[in-house]
């Protein structure tokens with residue numbers, strides 16, 4: 262089994278290669294290291310590899326690792342990539358730097374209130390349910406424009422991107438292409454798409470952020 266430093270080296274090289282093949286500038290794709298369920302030791306190993314951009318999908322789990330680490334490493338940027346309940350909005354605003362999973366009016370309203378209260382203006386991405394899966398969170402593709410207007414004009418949020426999690430059983434590239442089209446139509450610069458299995462497909466389609474867990478840290482415990 263390869264070590265975490267070896268995995269970082271491999272994935273960084275693969276990202277660079279995909280950027281080159283896509284004719285994208287080097288460094289246009291940001292690696293978000295997804296540390297959900299990882300041990301503190303593994304997180305420290307990632308920090309030793311120079312990684313500073315991380316993704317977590319649960320507020321409480323994220324607090325347990327990152328509250329202290331963020332004080333020691335002020336250049337860490339933490340993305341929330343999992344569903345956010347409105348009753349955790351205050352804690353999420355206090356801890357995270359970017360919320361990637363803005364997915365409904367009520368959450369936009371609540372985040373806006375909390376950001377004003379805490380004097381913290383986090384950037385948000387809109388999660389898009391590109392596969393129209395009933396069990397999955399996210400705004401429907403045809404409603405992105407309307408929701409963006411609500412989030413920015415009515416709530417005063419700063420929306421800078423879109424994110425998606427394609428359906429498992431469909432070619433991811435179709436969903437990445439749709440997300441890119443939606444971002445262009447709505448003048449949003451960030452595209453969070455691509456995970457361990459499909460990030461090489463996301464980069465030629467314009468991913469600015471790939472969210473990678475397994476390929477860096479190994480299989481998560483079930």
Ligand SMILES: *Cc1c(COP(=O)(O)O)cnc(C)c1O
Pocket residue numbers: 295297318342343426456457458472473474475476
């Ligand atoms: C867990 C998770 C990832 C990372 O998935 P891997 O397949 O382990 O790379 C990316 N995005 C989201 C939203 C996740 O929950």
